[in-house]
Every structure is written in structure tokens, then in C-alpha cells.
Amino acid sequence: MASTVVTHTPAVLNYLEEKGRHAGILSWVLSTDHKRIGLLYMYTMFAFFGVGVLMGLILRLELLTPGPTIPGFTANMYNAVFTLHGVIMIFLFVIPGLPAIFGNFCMPIMIGARDVAFPRLNLLSWYCFIVGAGIAVLALFTGQGFPDTGWTFYVPYSLRTGTNVTLGMLGAFIIGWSSILTGLNFLVTIHRMRAPGMGWFQMPLFVWALYATAWIQVIATPVVGITLALVMLERAIDVGIFNPALGGDPILFQHMFWIYSHPAVYIMILPAMGAISEIIPTFAGRTIFGYKAIALSSLSIASVGYLVWAHHMFTTPMSLAALFVFSLLTFFVAIPSGVKVFNWVATLYKGSIDLRSPLLFALSFIFLFSIGGLTGLANGALGPNLHIHDTYFIVGHFHYVMFGGTGFGLFAALHYWFPKMYGRMYNERLAWYYWALMFVGFNMLYFSMLILGMEGNPRRYYDYLPRFQTWHVVSTVGSWILVAGLLMMAYNFIRSARRGAPAPANPWGGVTLEWTVPSPPPVENFHEIPRWEGSAYHGFEKLQRRRSEAQ
Amino acid sequence: MSTLVGTHSEDLPEHAHAPAHEHRDDTAAKIGMWLFLFTELMLFGILFLVYAVYRSIYSEDFHHAALELNVALGSFNTFVLLTSSMTMAMSIAALQKRDKNLSMVLLLATIVLGALFMVNKYFEWGAKIHHGLYPASEHMRTLPHGEQLFYGLYYTMTGLHGLHVLAGMGLLSLMLYFVVRDKIRPDRHVMLENSGLYWHLVDLIWIFLLPLFYVTT
Ligand code: HEM
Ligand SMILES: [Cu+2]
Numbered sequence: 001m002a003s004t005v006v007t008h009t010p011a012v013l014n015y016l017e018e019k020g021r022h023a024g025i026l027s028w029v030l031s032t033d034h035k036r037i038g039l040l041y042m043y044t045m046f047a048f049f050g051v052g053v054l055m056g057l058i059l060r061l062e063l064l065t066p067g068p069t070i071p072g073f074t075a076n077m078y079n080a081v082f083t084l085h086g087v088i089m090i091f092l093f094v095i096p097g098l099p100a101i102f103g104n105f106c107m108p109i110m111i112g113a114r115d116v117a118f119p120r121l122n123l124l125s126w127y128c129f130i131v132g133a134g135i136a137v138l139a140l141f142t143g144q145g146f147p148d149t150g151w152t153f154y155v156p157y158s159l160r161t162g163t164n165v166t167l168g169m170l171g172a173f174i175i176g177w178s179s180i181l182t183g184l185n186f187l188v189t190i191h192r193m194r195a196p197g198m199g200w201f202q203m204p205l206f207v208w209a210l211y212a213t214a215w216i217q218v219i220a221t222p223v224v225g226i227t228l229a230l231v232m233l234e235r236a237i238d239v240g241i242f243n244p245a246l247g248g249d250p251i252l253f254q255h256m257f258w259i260y261s262h263p264a265v266y267i268m269i270l271p272a273m274g275a276i277s278e279i280i281p282t283f284a285g286r287t288i289f290g291y292k293a294i295a296l297s298s299l300s301i302a303s304v305g306y307l308v309w310a311h312h313m314f315t316t317p318m319s320l321a322a323l324f325v326f327s328l329l330t331f332f333v334a335i336p337s338g339v340k341v342f343n344w345v346a347t348l349y350k351g352s353i354d355l356r357s358p359l360l361f362a363l364s365f366i367f368l369f370s371i372g373g374l375t376g377l378a379n380g381a382l383g384p385n386l387h388i389h390d391t392y393f394i395v396g397h398f399h400y401v402m403f404g405g406t407g408f409g410l411f412a413a414l415h416y417w418f419p420k421m422y423g424r425m426y427n428e429r430l431a432w433y434y435w436a437l438m439f440v441g442f443n444m445l446y447f448s449m450l451i452l453g454m455e456g457n458p459r460r461y462y463d464y465l466p467r468f469q470t471w472h473v474v475s476t477v478g479s480w481i482l483v484a485g486l487l488m489m490a491y492n493f494i495r496s497a498r499r500g501a502p503a504p505a506n507p508w509g510g511v512t513l514e515w516t517v518p519s520p521p522p523v524e525n526f527h528e529i530p531r532w533e534g535s536a537y538h539g540f541e542k543l544q545r546r547r548s549e550a551q
Numbered sequence: 552m553s554t555l556v557g558t559h560s561e562d563l564p565e566h567a568h569a570p571a572h573e574h575r576d577d578t579a580a581k582i583g584m585w586l587f588l589f590t591e592l593m594l595f596g597i598l599f600l601v602y603a604v605y606r607s608i609y610s611e612d613f614h615h616a617a618l619e620l621n622v623a624l625g626s627f628n629t630f631v632l633l634t635s636s637m638t639m640a641m642s643i644a645a646l647q648k649r650d651k652n653l654s655m656v657l658l659l660a661t662i663v664l665g666a667l668f669m670v671n672k673y674f675e676w677g678a679k680i681h682h683g684l685y686p687a688s689e690h691m692r693t694l695p696h697g698e699q700l701f702y703g704l705y706y707t708m709t710g711l712h713g714l715h716v717l718a719g720m721g722l723l724s725l726m727l728y729f730v731v732r733d734k735i736r737p738d739r740h741v742m743l744e745n746s747g748l749y750w751h752l753v754d755l756i757w758i759f760l761l762p763l764f765y766v767t768t
Contacts, residue, residue, distance in 0.1 A: 117576065117579045117583065118579075118583060121583075180590055184583055184586045184587060184590075185583075187582070187586060188579045188582050188583045188586070191579075191582060192576055192578065192579045192582070193579075218586055218589060218590055219589060219590075219593055220593075221590070222590045222591070222593040222594040222597075223593055223594075223597050225594060226594050226597050226598060227597070230601075230707070233707060237686045237687060238686050238687035239686045239703035239704075239706065239707055240686065240696075240699050240700050240703040241601060241605075241700065241703055241704070241707070246696060246699050246700070246703070247605075247609070247695075247696025247697060247699055247700050248700060248703075249604075252601065252604060256597060256601075259597075
């Protein structure tokens with residue numbers, strides 16, 4: 001059959017128009033097309049993100065003045081709201097994160113495949129996500145309301161509280177399956193479905209990042225699954241494993257929780273770093289500096305990341321040797337992140353920089369992530385840790401990493417790939433305006449938290465001493481500015497998805513495979529599987545040569 | 552989908568007319584299954600870790616508590632599961648040799664052996680519960696902490712394992728249906744092989760549970 005003529009009609013429908021077997025909403029929720037699944041994830045995740053942001057706003061408003069601020073808002077409600085905020089942001093937003101949206105949408109195209117290895121399993125993982133999220137929502141409205149334990153569910157309090165901890169955990173447990181199945185699917189896809197000629201070191205760096213992430217998803221997630229299951233069991237039938245009254249050890253819970261949850265921070269950040277590694281070369285018009293170093297640093301972050309979990313527990317009883325080793329390894333794991341930052345900066349050096357909104361967001365990613373990473377080292381050092389443990393310094397730090405890092409990385413990716421997803425451009429000028437609002441608001445909101453933490457304001461508190469008020473006011477005003485920017489961004493994308501100017505196949509001059517297919521891509525991406533030659537970003541080499549000849 | 556004829560004939564010689572989402576790659580299916588087994592190993596691995604922690608703290612209590620478990624019944628169940636792994640492997644071999652009937656019989660035998668294991672388990676747990684040995688029972692509260700934890704882990708780990716046996720039996724029943732319906736055939740049996748892998752894993756975990764709980768003393 002090899003010699004059969006290609007009978008493809010050139011006018012293939014794109015994935016947004018295609019009708020398939022079902023009509024209307026069913027054509028989406030029953031679709032196994034990786035691009036549609038990517039959008040399904042995106043819509044649901046952004047809906048939850050909106051709710052999470054609203055919760056954050058409420059928290060910040062309550063903290064505007066010392067003592068009660070919002071009438072009728074009690075300390076217990078504050079506890080439930082920060083738990084809900086944390087659970088939503090972690091389990092429903094940053095953990096699925098870029099892999100669920102852009103991994104699904106772009107990765108198969110970037111490696112020259114028609115879909116992922118197991119398309120139906122892919123849809124199933126979206127359903128796990130939805131069912132898990134639904135159960136978590138149920139926990140809000142039934143029993144004694146949403147858990148008030150914080151997103152970390154620490155025992156023994158989570159064993160004792162009358163709130164709906166079991167239901168909340170069951171939700172997180174099922175969402176875990178979604179993460180595992182996505183990771184499994186991506187690993188097999190990347191191993192088996194790369195275009196002919198595309199070796200491991202010819203893959204785009206975003207794909208490398210997804211690959212490293214997928215390993216963490218597959219190997220680490222079951223650990224939190226069983227940990228949550230044990231707490232649920234403990235609440236139901238008192239097996240005793242975490243219950244000090246029965247001889248169990250609550251600290252063991254913290255170990256098991258962080259054995260997953262530290263690697264999970266790399267599930268959040270690695271894919272964002274991958275997206276940045278795509279955006280920077282495109283807008284610098286030159287091939288990435290240190291391709292192999294970036295690819296391998298993803299893998300080394302993923303592996304060393306397993307060995308540092310106890311830096312969340314420096315104030316629990318641990319031997320001095322253990323403290324020392326965990327602290328040292330925490331410093332080690334910062335090295336590969338530093339390698340990436342230097343490589344990105346080196347890529348920009350002497351590039352012909354085209355400063356547009358994706359790059360703008362990418363550059364702010366580098367800035368904000370660097371603050372997050374460096375404050376992380378302060379947390380990881382034994383001395384300072386005792387001082388800042390459980391203060392606002394921690395809250396500031398992880399928002400810089402998760403929101404400044406993953407969040408801004410995700411926004412950068414959205415500005416970069418949006419034209420591909422919808423075949424439309426957004427308003428570039430508007431993007432600059434809201435970028436400015438977001439950047440300023442963000443730093444007001446969270447830098448104040450770093451200062452508050454240094455001064456000793458503890459986290460997860462409904463109230464604070466009057467002397468802390470100045471920075472709390474700055475922080476709350478910052479949250480308003482930030483959210484104004486977020487709303488403008490939402491407006492820009494929602495409007496442009498329908499009414500933006502048509503996007504060309506390659507609006508930015510990218511050289512990876514997704515820019516070779518039309519925007520939006522046809523149903524099965526390629527009607528002929530491409531053949532790949534040369535390095536991942538060899539397209540830029542030609543460009544660079546032409547440029548240097550012109551000089 | 553016939554529009555795709557011949558477009559990717561290089562990678563997919565036999566099934567070139569299938570659309571992308573139906574293309575068949577047995578190696579991919581197997582890699583996927585192995586990855587899934589990794590996740591199961593992590594799941595149980597953490598429980599083994601918890602066991603190790605508490606056993607090192609309360610080794611004496613663990614020793615005493617383990618004396619209560621019925622070694623004969625545990626060994627018999629081990630024998631049952633090992634035999635079922637054998638019939639499972641033989642069922643796949645039979646299918647590959649195109650003996651569909653034998654394959655079906657062996658698959659059925661595997662499921663029945665799984666059921667036998669669960670029945671034994673039922674009596675074993677039943678006897679314990681009858682003696683008041685279950686989490687949070689009054690009798691349990693009079694025992695030293697280490698013994699309580701031993702039983703807590705015993706019920707958790709053998710319970711989770713039992714759930715896996717049940718899931719495996721469900722999976723194998725589905726496979727049996729597929730073999731009957733010729734959806735699994737000598738030339739496309741990767742699903743059966745993968746189910747076999749799962750069954751062997753369940754067996755393997757039991758092989759660790761047996762010494763840790765029954766013959767630890
Ligand atoms: C406008 C956006 C946001 C605002 C105003 C905000 C504000 C806050 C505040 C005030 C707290 C609680 C401080 C305390 O009492 O300890 C908090 C906690 C938290 N936030 Fe945010 N946040 C925002 C976005 C995000 C994002 C994007 C993420 C993750 C990607 C995130 C993750 C978390 C987590 C994990 C906690 C800890 C909850 C806990 O203590 O259990 N937040 N946030
Ligand atoms: Cu950590």
C-alpha cells in the first residue's frame with residue numbers, strides 16, 4: 001500500500017469546526033482529539049482559577065485592617081477560605097497546569113504526531129479531573145462545610161476536625177489519577193510517536209520538560225494517593241497509623257505528604273520552564289543557548305527533587321545529620337534551575353529581540369521566578385528557616401514561585417500559542433497594559449508578604465498586630481491592581497477567540513513543528529507525518545546566518 | 552477516514568487505513584502497562600515503608616501480634632495465588648498457540664482461583680473480627696500500641712491487596728468476554744498479556760505480604 005496516492009482533500013476541516021460523531025457540547029466532552037481535550041482542561045481550569053482568585057481577594061480584604069474587617073466573616077470561615085483557595089489553586093490549577101492545556105494541545109504536534117498514544121485514556125483523565133473537582137465542590141455544600149485544615153491536611157488536626165475532610169481528600173485523590181494518566185500517556189507518546197528522524201536531542205525543549213514532568217507525575221502521585229487514603233481510613237475506622245493516641249506518628253504523615261508534594265512543585269514549574277525555553281529563542285530570533293544543559297537540567301531537577309522533601313519539616317524532630325543533608329540537597333536542586341536562567345539570558349544576549357507580549361510575560365517569569373527561587377534558598381537554609389517558618393515569608397515565597405513562576409509562565413504560553421489554538425490574534429497593545437498592571441500588582445501583593453514574614457507575621461491567621469498594618473494595606477491594594485489586570489486579560493482572550501484578526505500559521509517566526517500546520521490546526525494535525533532533520537531549533541541557524549551575512 | 556490512505560504507510564504498514572486514534576502499537580500498550588505497574592508499586596511501596604518504620608519501633612509487639620495469624624491459611628492462599636499466576640501465563644500461551652478453548656478454560660480457572668483466595672480471606676478476616684481483633688474494637692484498645700498498629704497495617708495492606716484481587720478478577724472476566732467474542736485473538740492479544748502482567752503484580756505483592764505478616768515471628 002506504500003505507493004497509494006494521497007487522496008486527501010486539501011480543504012480539511014480544522015479541529016474547531018469538525019463535527020465528528022456527536023453534535024454540540026457532546027462533540028467536545030466526548031472528543032478524543034488532544035486539541036479539544038486541551039481546551040476542555042483550559043476552560044475548566046480557568047473557571048476554577050477564577051474562583052480561587054475570588055477566594056484570595058476575600059482573604060486579602062479581610063486582612064485590610066487588624067481585627068474583623070468583613071462584617072460577618074469569622075475566623076473559622078477564614079480557615080475554610082484559605083483551605084479552599086489553596087486546594088483549588090494547587091490541585092485544580094497549577095498541578096494540571098501547562099501539561100493539561102499546552103501539553104495536550106501542542107506536544108503531539110510538536111513531535112509530529114496525530115494524537116497522543118492513548119486518546120481515550122486522555123479523555124478519561126479529564127473526566128477524573130472533573131469528577132474529583134465535583135467531589136471537592138460537594139464538600140463545600142454538605143456536612144459541616146469545607147475542610148479548615150489548609151491544603152496540606154496535616155494530622156492530627158485533620159483527623160479531629162468535624163469538617164468535610166474525607167470528601168475533600170477523596171476529590172484530591174481522584175484528581176491524582178488524572179495526573180497519573182496524563183503523565184503515563186505523555187511518556188508513551190514521547191517514546192513512541194516522535195516523527196521519523198526526531199531523536200531525543202532533537203525534541204523541542206517544551207517536550208523535554210513535559211517528559212521529565214511526566215515521570216514525576218507517574219512516580220510521585222501514588223504516594224500522595226496512599227497518604228490521603230490512609231487519612232480517610234483513619235477517620236473512618238481508626239487504624240491508628242497517624243494517630244498518636246494509638247501509637248501512630250503524625251510526623252510520618254508529613255514525610256509522606258512531602259515525598260509527593262515537593263516533587264509536585266516541579267510538576268508545576270518544569271513545564272512552565274519548558275514553555276519559556278520555546279518562547280525565548282523565538283523572540284530572540286536565535287537558537288537556544290545550551291540546549292542539552294536545559295534538557296538535562298529538567299531531568300536532574302526531576303530526580304534530585306525527590307530527595308529534598310524534609311526541608312518543609314525543619315522544625316520537626318530530626319537528627320542533625322538529616323537536617324544538614326536535606327538542606328544541602330535543597331541547595332543542589334537550585335543549581336539546574338540556575339543553569340536554565342543563565343541559558344535563557346545567554347540566548348537573549350546578542351539576539352535580535354522582538355519584544356512582544358509572550359516575551360514580556362516570559363521575561364517577567366524569569367524575574368519573578370528568580371525571586372521565588374532565591375527566597376526558596378533562604379527557606380532551605382537551616383538558620384533562617386527557623387526564623388521564617390510558617391510566616392508570611394513562606395506565603396510570599398510560594399506565590400512568587402507558583403504564581404510568578406507557573407502562573408506567569410502559563411500566561412506567557414497562552415500569549416504564545418493562543419493564535420495557534422484559535423486561529424486568531426489578540427490585542428497586543430491591551431496586553432502591554434494589563435501586563436503592567438499585573439506585574440506591579442503582583443509585586444505589591446507578594447513582596448509585602450516577604451517583608452511581613454521577616455518581621456514575624458505568622459501565616460494562616462485571621463488577625464494580626466496593628467504594627468503590621470502598613471504592609472498588609474499595600475498587599476491588599478496590590479491584589480486589586482493584579483485582579484484588574486487579570487480581568488483585562490480575560491477580556492482580551494475571550495473577545496479575540498471570536499473576533500480577533502485571523503492569525504497566520506506562523507505569526508512569530510517559530511521553527512518548531514506546530515508552526516508548520518495551519519492555525520487552527522486540522523483535525524489530525526498532519527496529513528503527512530513530517531520527517532525531522534537537524535537540531536530542534538535549526539531553523540534559527542539559517543536565520544542567524546542570513547543576518548550575519550547582511551551585516 | 553479513508554482519506555488518510557497511504558499517508559503514513561511507513562510507520563503503520565498493516566493498518567494504514569485506520570485513523571490516528573485507532574492505530575495500533577502493541578509496544579506502546581506494553582510500556583503504558585509497565586508504567587501503570589510502577590504506580591502500583593509506589594502505592595504499596597509506601598505502605599511497606601510505613602510497615603518498616605513501625606516494625607522497627609515496635610518489633611516486640613509485632614512479633615506477638617503475628618503469632619495470632621493463621622500461617623496455614625496464609626500459606627494455602629499463597630499456593631492458590633501462585634497457581635493462578637501459572638494458569639494465567641498458560642492461558643496466554645494457549646491463545647498464542649491458537650487454542651482458544653484451552654485459553655478460555657485457563658482464564659476461567661484463574662478467575663476461580665482468585666475467588667477462592669477471596670473466600671479464604673473472608674473466613675480469615677471473619678475469624679479475627681469474631682475474636683474482637685479489628686480496628687477500634689474494645690479488645691484492641693487493651694492491646695499494646697505496637698499490636699494495634701500491626702493489625703491496623705494488616706487490615707490496611709491485605710485489604711488494599713484484596714481490592715486489587717477483586718479488580719483483577721473483574722479485569723480478567725472482561726478479558727474472558729473479549730476472548731469469547733474474538734476481540735482478543737492470537738494475532739492481537741496485547742490486552743490479555745497486559746491483564747496477565749497486572750495479575751502477576753497482585754500475586755507478587757502477596758508474596759511480600761505473607762512473610763511480613765504471617766511468618767515474621
Ligand atoms: C489574586 C490572586 C491571589 C491572591 C490575592 C492570593 C492570596 C492569598 C492569601 C491571602 C493567602 C493566605 C495567607 C494566609 O492567611 O496564610 C493565600 C494562600 C495560598 N495561596 Fe494564594 N493568592 C492568589 C493566587 C494564588 C495562586 C495563583 C496560587 C497557586 C498557583 C495560590 C496558592 C496559594 C496556596 C497554596 C496558599 C496556601 C493555603 C494554605 O495555607 O493552606 N494563590 N493566597
Ligand atoms: Cu519543597
